[in-house]
Amino acid sequence: MPQGLGVVLEEWKCLDKEYQQLQETHRMYLQKLDEISKLQNNCSSSISSQRKRLKEVSHLVEKCSKGASEEDAKTLDEINEKIKMQPNAFSEMEAFLPKKNGLYLSLVLGHVNVTLLSKQSKFAYKDEYEKFKLYHTVLLMLFSFICYFFVSYRFLDAILNFLLVWYYCTLTIRESILITNGSRIKGWWVFHHYISAFLSGVMLTWPDGNPYKIFRNQFLAYSLYQSLVQCLQCYYQSGCLYRLRALGERHNMDLTVEGFQSWMWKGLTFLLPFLFFGHFWQLFNSLSLFRMAQLSDCKEWQVLMCGLCFLILFMGNFFTTVAVVRHKVNSRNQKPKSIGKAKSVNMTDMDAETSTHTEPAVDEEEPLFSNLDLFLFSLIVGLVIYWFMSRKKPEQIPEFKKLDTTAPTTRETSFIEKMKKTGKNIIVFYGSQTGTGEEFSNRLSKDAQRYGMKGMAADPEEYEMGELARLSEIKNSLAIFCMATYGEGDPTDNAQDFYDWLQENDDEDLSGLNYTVFALGNKTYEHYNAMGKYVDKRLEELGAKRIFDLGLGDDDGNLEEDFVSWREQFWPAVCEHFGVEALGDDSSIRQYELKEHTDLNMNKVYTGEIGRLKSFEVQKPPFDSKNPFLAPVTVNRRLNKGGNRHLMHLELDITGSKIRYESGDHVAVFPTNDSALVNKLGQILGVDLDVVISLNNLDEESNKKHPFPCPTTYRTALTHYLDITHPPRTNVLYELAQYASDPKDQENMRKMASSSPEGKALYQSWVLGASRNILAILEDMPSLKPPVDHLCELLPRLQARYYSIASSSKVHPNSIHICAVVVEYETVTGRINKGVATNWLKNKLVTDNGHKSTVPMYIRKSQFRLPFKTTNPVIMIGPGTGIAPFMGFIQERGWLKQQGKEVGETVMFFGCRHKNEDYIYQEELEEAEKNGVLTQLNVAFSRDQEQKVYVQHLLKKNKEHIWKLIHSDNAHIYVCGDAKNMAKDVQTALHEIGEELGGMTRTQATDYIKKLMTKGRYSQDVWS
Ligand SMILES: Cc1cc2nc3c(=O)[nH]c(=O)nc-3n(C[C@H](O)[C@H](O)[C@H](O)COP(=O)(O)OP(=O)(O)OC[C@H]3O[C@@H](n4cnc5c(N)ncnc54)[C@H](O)[C@@H]3O)c2cc1C
Ligand SMILES: NC(=O)c1ccc[n+]([C@@H]2O[C@H](COP(=O)([O-])OP(=O)(O)OC[C@H]3O[C@@H](n4cnc5c(N)ncnc54)[C@H](OP(=O)(O)O)[C@@H]3O)[C@@H](O)[C@H]2O)c1
């Protein structure tokens, strides 16, 4: 036998013997398990039978007590006492016996056994539960903190709310398991977690509209506060339980995280102010939400539901805490003095906030608050007060009453129901960004009256567009669409949802819908009238009936004329289609009635706010087009060294506004009209501009109650709300004609509003060609004396002006830079016309009589973004003020380099008139080139030599390098500035380079550039 085999046999024998023993042990274990199981059954059934018999004995004792002798009565009393003690003993026993799951646990987990059969495992489970709460609370605190202070994305909010839902759901399950294992958490605190889970779930589904934005910060601050209190509580509980354990008084489920803080001896007293503050915050939340729910444009059911949940939470928490305090005070009074006799309490029940149980026994001799208690309490209160004071009046209850009365005040989202209710048969939807489309819609809906029909203008964002198919329910019905195009053939913001709906619903049957489309666009843009064309085509595809051809309006030519001509042919087509006739009633139709206020509290009068009344005094984020931020101007300097023009660089301070931006975004500013023009208007019309008025819509069902925020003064309306500098449209002339006392003036005004060739030519030359604004018209037609209220009704709204942000948020997170040229020109009548916003901005000095100059602004996101991969080369083409976004891009590429990132080639093409005059940002550009942020700087000085040199000429000069960057190195091309000529010429130059170096035909080169655009590698930020 080989030597090794002996060892193997020996080993095997040994192993086999051990295995026999293991088998025996396991057999015994199974036997014991069996016995345990039998014993458990035995105990359980014995306990049941004991309980039953105990009841019977109790009845017998009661019977025997009647007429029993003194001695017998004593014996019976003793038995009675013991009977009373028994149920507790049974409960203690049952804590270690398997139990049936309650309804909730059975639903969630099924019938799995969740009873923990040893003290250790119970302690461990409770320990884990406490730790889970603590860790999760810290996580929630962090999340609320980040969302509140740093990032404002709905997506992150959704994650926070999801975490909350998950947290509360998990708590309800873990607590049910604890209860099954002998914990006495009960009553309100259990219910509290169900409500909280529901509340967080509702918050999660709340869509990202204005109501959500208003409540968001309040909710985040509340979550942050609750998490902090929760952490305090964890410490409090652990301290109490540690103490109870030290006293040998703990309940078997009361073991919790280690740690005892001496200052927690009076824990509940210490916690009470925080708890009550939290409860009242819940009440405040609920009241805020109820008030918000009453707002006309608050359509979300979540508002009311969350309000209700907060109210329930407040009531439950408040009354339970009051009960605890009462109980505590009572038990303090009855409490024996010695610690040794202190009554045991179950601190497990002090779960969420506190419990209906008393706090741990404390020595009566101890003072109510220790010095440390007072110190910490004062510190925390001090910090809270400091935080509140350091913000701008944040304790003010948010003004939820939305006073922007131009916004809808009814909740109707069904335009069909509204039309039926108000007897309308024509609806004019508008996709409009700067108001022209909306203006045309109003004019068309007003026209309807002249043909015996009733029309209404409607914002597609406010209505359920899925109802279009139902329009056939209304006799002789017609939908008109006035759709403007933006960006790269994109819809306006208010038409985005409608556009998505059209794209997504292939199966929609619109066969009963009569429609027509008027498109608003500008020929200088690549995607001319793309949106109007799309809507027209798509509605036809879905079966709708086009009753008149698509109208194309070109803002580069004469949009007004295009519209008037189209309208002139459109109405006869409508009449023919529906078999109706024009009523021949051409009289002016007023839409608003004037109300003068003589005794109105001036606090209720708008003074230029865009949205909420007093929003400029009490600024509350989030800031957007309806709630602009008043940004202080910190820098305002002239950029050009010479020449007659004024190019300026402004810096707006956004510290504390929570406004975030990216390089490439636009900043919108709300300008103010020149006060000299306003005064002249008042003078020429002979009116007191400081009269407080309201213009109220005569159509009570209309969503638009006033043409601008009312009540206000004429001065405010003409200064902040109305456009008094652009040449008025023909409808304004038509309506004003009635107020010209000279028949010649009247005739000319009517002629200009007509579609006759002479009328059009007159309007083109006398109004547009001479850039006559309303003041110039009133000056040049002295017989024209319109009532100021009618004029205010007719003038369009003053629009915000956009500027490409000239800074990077990476380098300047708290300021936004603007690069702009002041608009000023002489008209053919010899008048000097000044651009509203640029002249107003020019005069925004950093301090104005010791006050900071401010600018109402908000951010508009754009698609004009640096490539995601920093290594991709970029080619930036931006002559004149077109350099603006590239100042941001250059800063950002420099910052990336500083961070140690590898950054691709950065090539700049800039153009200006003269090197010594308007080579703006020369130092910055040359510095960037010197330190390698700009790998190539090309500047075209157009007027420094006989022949014009433009950016596109330099592009062609560098064609080999440019083509290599585009074709081989995946470069991204950016063009910014003039849309009318420059952007087109640059594109043509690139086509030519493609042709020459890519060996393509012109068509192929055009397609090549188009493809770059669709891939997001050719972006334009252009205006005209
Ligand atoms: C997306 C976007 C980004 C922009 N970025 C910038 C930027 O970074 N920097 C910048 O300076 N501008 C930028 N603009 C233009 C800017 O928004 C304003 O249009 C511009 O500053 C003029 O505003 P204003 O109120 O001073 O002039 P307005 O009062 O609006 O007057 C301008 C109008 O006057 C008329 N006009 C102007 N010059 C003449 C003339 N010589 N003859 C006859 N009529 C004339 C035209 O009708 C013109 O529309 C941008 C525009 C858009 C849409
Ligand atoms: N809507 C408004 O109120 C408004 C206000 C401001 C600016 N803008 C637009 O914004 C553009 C930029 O204005 P700005 O004052 O910043 O610029 P700018 O100083 O007028 O022009 C910058 C440079 O671009 C040159 N240029 C002119 N036509 C060009 C073309 N087709 N291709 C390439 N370069 C060309 C100019 O040369 P020359 O001048 O020597 O020909 C100049 O050297 C203007 O063209 C204007 O359309 C509009």
Ligand SMILES: Cc1cc2nc3c(=O)[nH]c(=O)nc-3n(C[C@H](O)[C@H](O)[C@H](O)COP(=O)(O)O)c2cc1C
């Ligand atoms: C930044 C900007 C982008 C534009 N993009 C386009 C476009 O891609 N295609 C187009 O046809 N018109 C374009 N336009 C022109 C507008 O559609 C046109 O001026 C229209 O009358 C605006 O209507 P609104 O005042 O109702 O918003 C653009 C205008 C601006 C200011």
